[in-house]
Amino acid sequence: xxxxxxxxxxxxxxxxxxxxxxxxxxxxxxxxxxxxxxxxxxxxxxxxxxxxxxxxxxxxxxxxxxxxxxxxxxxxxxxxxxxxxxxxxxxxxxxxxxxxxxxxxxxxxxxxxxxxx
Numbered sequence: 001x002x003x004x005x006x007x008x009x010x011x012x013x014x015x016x017x018x019x020x021x022x023x024x025x026x027x028x029x030x031x032x033x034x035x036x037x038x039x040x041x042x043x044x045x046x047x048x049x050x051x052x053x054x055x056x057x058x059x060x061x062x063x064x065x066x067x068x069x070x071x072x073x074x075x076x077x078x079x080x081x082x083x084x085x086x087x088x089x090x091x092x093x094x095x096x097x098x099x100x101x102x103x104x105x106x107x108x109x110x111x112x113x114x115x116x117x
Contacts (some may be wrong), residue, residue: 011064011108013039018084018106025083026068059089059101065109073098073114080104080112093117 013019016036023030023041031042055061070076073091077100081087084105091100097113104110 009064013106015106018104019108021083022104022106022108025080059099059111060109063109065101065111067111067113070112070114073100073112076100076112076114077102080110085110 011019013036016039020030020033020039023039027045029042030039031044032038032040053059059065068076077085077087077091080102085102087100088103088109089099089101091098091112093116094113097116099111099113102110102112
């Protein structure tokens with residue numbers, strides 16, 4: 001048994017306000033903030049998923065990508081774009097689901113996925 005437990009992913013925040021706006025636009029909220037130094041996302045209803053992907057399967061090799069499950073990928077992408085995100089990869093059928101890749105105004109890459117049509 002290990003003597004440690006993986007708890008958080010730390011993301012460099014070059015623009016704290018934009019990243020906080022990205023979080024608050026989702027279903028999460030900020031639990032604690034220390035000015036522009038640090039902000040913690042409330043984990044009360046979140047679980048940390050760590051996924052390893054071969055470079056050819058990774059949506060943006062070498063970059064951290066968050067994932068967000070949506071009932072409608074197209075609607076979620078439209079909502080993110082309305083909030084200032086740019087579409088990196090349009091929605092398309094993957095092997096198990098529909099997937100799209102967006103970069104938020106704060107610079108986060110998010111793969112939005114949902115059930116196949």
